[in-house]
Amino acid sequence: MSTPMIVNRLEGDMPKIGIRPVIDGRRGGIRESLEEPTMNLALACARFLSENLRHANGLPVECVVADTTIGGVREAASTAEKFRREGVGLTITVTPSWCYPLETIDTDPWMPKAIWGFNGTERPGAVYLAAALAAHNQKGLPTFSIYGRDVQDIGDDSIPEDVQAKLLNFAKAGLAVATIRGKSYLSMGTVSMGIAGCIVDEGFFQNYLGMRNEYVDMTEFIRRMERGIYDKEEYERALAWTKENCKEGEDINPPERRRTAEQKVEDWETVVKMALIARDLMVGNPKLAEMGYGEEAEGRNAIAAGFQGQRAWTDHLPTGDFMEAILSSSFDWNGIREPYMLATENDNLNAVSMLLGHQLTNGAQIFADVRTYWSPEAVERVTGKKLEGRAACGVIHLINSGPASLDGTGQQSLNGQPAMKPFWEISEEEVQKCLDAAAWCSAKDFFPSGGFSTDFTTRGGMPLTMARINLIHEIGPVLQIAEGYSVELPEDVHDVLDRRSDPTWPTTWFVPRLTGTGAFKDVYTVMNNWGSNHCAVSYGHVGPQLITLASMLRIPVNMHNVPEEDIFRPSVWSAFGANDVTGADYRACAAFGPLYK
Numbered sequence: 001m002s003t004p005m006i007v008n009r010l011e012g013d014m015p016k017i018g019i020r021p022v023i024d025g026r027r028g029g030i031r032e033s034l035e036e037p038t039m040n041l042a043l044a045c046a047r048f049l050s051e052n053l054r055h056a057n058g059l060p061v062e063c064v065v066a067d068t069t070i071g072g073v074r075e076a077a078s079t080a081e082k083f084r085r086e087g088v089g090l091t092i093t094v095t096p097s098w099c100y101p102l103e104t105i106d107t108d109p110w111m112p113k114a115i116w117g118f119n120g121t122e123r124p125g126a127v128y129l130a131a132a133l134a135a136h137n138q139k140g141l142p143t144f145s146i147y148g149r150d151v152q153d154i155g156d157d158s159i160p161e162d163v164q165a166k167l168l169n170f171a172k173a174g175l176a177v178a179t180i181r182g183k184s185y186l187s188m189g190t191v192s193m194g195i196a197g198c199i200v201d202e203g204f205f206q207n208y209l210g211m212r213n214e215y216v217d218m219t220e221f222i223r224r225m226e227r228g229i230y231d232k233e234e235y236e237r238a239l240a241w242t243k244e245n246c247k248e249g250e251d252i253n254p255p256e257r258r259r260t261a262e263q264k265v266e267d268w269e270t271v272v273k274m275a276l277i278a279r280d281l282m283v284g285n286p287k288l289a290e291m292g293y294g295e296e297a298e299g300r301n302a303i304a305a306g307f308q309g310q311r312a313w314t315d316h317l318p319t320g321d322f323m324e325a326i327l328s329s330s331f332d333w334n335g336i337r338e339p340y341m342l343a344t345e346n347d348n349l350n351a352v353s354m355l356l357g358h359q360l361t362n363g364a365q366i367f368a369d370v371r372t373y374w375s376p377e378a379v380e381r382v383t384g385k386k387l388e389g390r391a392a393c394g395v396i397h398l399i400n401s402g403p404a405s406l407d408g409t410g411q412q413s414l415n416g417q418p419a420m421k422p423f424w425e426i427s428e429e430e431v432q433k434c435l436d437a438a439a440w441c442s443a444k445d446f447f448p449s450g451g452f453s454t455d456f457t458t459r460g461g462m463p464l465t466m467a468r469i470n471l472i473h474e475i476g477p478v479l480q481i482a483e484g485y486s487v488e489l490p491e492d493v494h495d496v497l498d499r500r501s502d503p504t505w506p507t508t509w510f511v512p513r514l515t516g517t518g519a520f521k522d523v524y525t526v527m528n529n530w531g532s533n534h535c536a537v538s539y540g541h542v543g544p545q546l547i548t549l550a551s552m553l554r555i556p557v558n559m560h561n562v563p564e565e566d567i568f569r570p571s572v573w574s575a576f577g578a579n580d581v582t583g584a585d586y587r588a589c590a591a592f593g594p595l596y597k
């Protein structure tokens with residue numbers, strides 16, 4: 001099996017986690033008695049996080065522990081300076097004792113922060129936690145509170161499971177915030193077919209995500225193709241790999257509209273070049289500098305991108321579906337690697353939804369239209385068959401030509417179940433299964449100038465989370481989340497429904513987990529409340545992690561099916577209405593405003 005390629009393709013080192021051991025500064029016995037247990041707690045926390053977290057690009061997560069315990073403002077300041085030098089992107093303060101809040105807290109407004117107040121009673125760690133949070137709340141520095149449910153003995157540096165869960169949730173979301181900061185979203189083209197999600201709102205990217213916006217016209221693809229501004233050796237390798245692994249499926253076009261065999265050969269050559277060029281535009285390619293194209297070699301430092309495609313490109317040139325699908329997947333002709341976050345139709349709100357999902361799960365994403373709600377009655381009417389099992393209450397048809405990653409076939413497995421795994425856990429055999437489960441069909445009528453779309457059906461039984469960021473007038477960004485499962489329909493049922501849609505595109509039959517109330521009253525209501533034509537789908541039930549991340553970015557969550565006990569936001573959110581969690585989220589996000597404004 002080839003070793004997965006682990007590279008940081010973007011500028012800057014990966015953010016580290018700063019650990020702040022805070023202590024009662026009284027010397028003459030008290031501080032001395034606490035030095036060891038306090039530092040040991042910090043070291044245990046650092047060890048735990050480094051052992052259990054990885055960056056989405058596969059690099060290990062590093063923790064930086066303060067040089068000394070922090071008993072006063074000078075030690076707090078020198079720790080902040082050390083963290084700045086080391087590239088710390090989020091901080092976790094730990095303490096088993098009482099300390100002096102205003103003299104020791106982390107006051108960096110951009111730094112996601114949490115405090116673990118050890119639940120021990122020999123020294124009042126929880127008292128510091130409460131007082132320090134009060135300080136943060138008064139100073140407008142929302143902070144996550146971690147307090148174990150069961151009392152531990154002083155000196156016990158084990159980390160209880162409930163504390164572990166909150167440390168991981170906070171840390172992974174905080175790493176996402178720090179990782180995307182300063183990176184670009186690259187628009188290749190502009191607004192596609194009047195889709196509002198394609199309007200690039202620079203205020204959203206700058207003020208909420210700390211990201212930059214880059215733009216390139218789609219003619220840049222023509223320039224690079226016609227002038228050969230791509231790595232020729234890699235192109236030959238990519239084309240050969242594609243011919244070997246991307247088998248053509250049924251051409252459902254009527255004979256008079258079918259591309260000739262010669263045209264299809266040309267189309268494959270074009271779409272493979274498009275994939276190389278899109279990647280180079282996103283992250284650069286030193287090979288281009290060797291060819292004398294120094295500026296092109298730089299790329300746009302894009303951690304996410306979108307390709308307009310329709311219709312200015314696709315009415316005249318082969319569709320970008322192959323480019324989008326293969327770059328969004330965890331593998332290509334160079335082997336197994338981190339997937340690119342590349343949205344079709346340049347729907348940048350969906351690209352960000354994919355990006356957040358990828359940063360939290362490390363996995364590839366499925367970009368899809370939220371196309372059709374099929375009620376059991378409608379399915380029975382058109383197929384004569386009853387929906388059963390998890391699908392019995394209806395299904396949502398997720399389908400879009402383009403960047404549904406081939407990981408979305410569900411041909412990777414975790415404990416024998418279908419999964420979309422971090423690329424470094426995917427085997428060569430699983431890569432081949434994903435490739436073999438997809439047919440590359442000649443683009444249909446929507447795309448009059450050729451290209452190939454991916455036809456596959458996601459395996460059933462995968463826990464999935466649908467997400468979408470929408471921009472709302474006078475509110476700004478809101479996030480919606482639906483945890484659920486992929487389901488497999490009997491082939492004869494699938495075929496009838498699929499053929500009514502676009503059978504040359506990738507299908508995921510999705511069933512949200514219902515709560516019986518509100519937007520999750522039934523499957524129909526979930527779809528009826530979806531705020532856009534698109535969604536981004538991650539592997540696993542990651543609603544809690546998305547909710548934590550959204551609160552760090554001050555993006556309210558308008559819809560989710562996450563149990564209230566799993567919601568983890570800064571402690572101050574409860575001050576906006578402890579008995580009205582959703583309303584409190586909106587009020588808190590509005591009060592604190594975007595993280596970078």
Ligand SMILES: C[C@H](O)[C@@H](O)[C@@H](O)C(=O)CO
Pocket residue numbers: 195310345369400401446533
């Ligand atoms: C090919 C079609 O135009 C699709 O791109 C269209 O139905 C969409 O996906 C709209 O989001």
Ligand SMILES: [Mn+2]
Pocket residue numbers: 345368369400533534
């Ligand atoms: Mn679409």
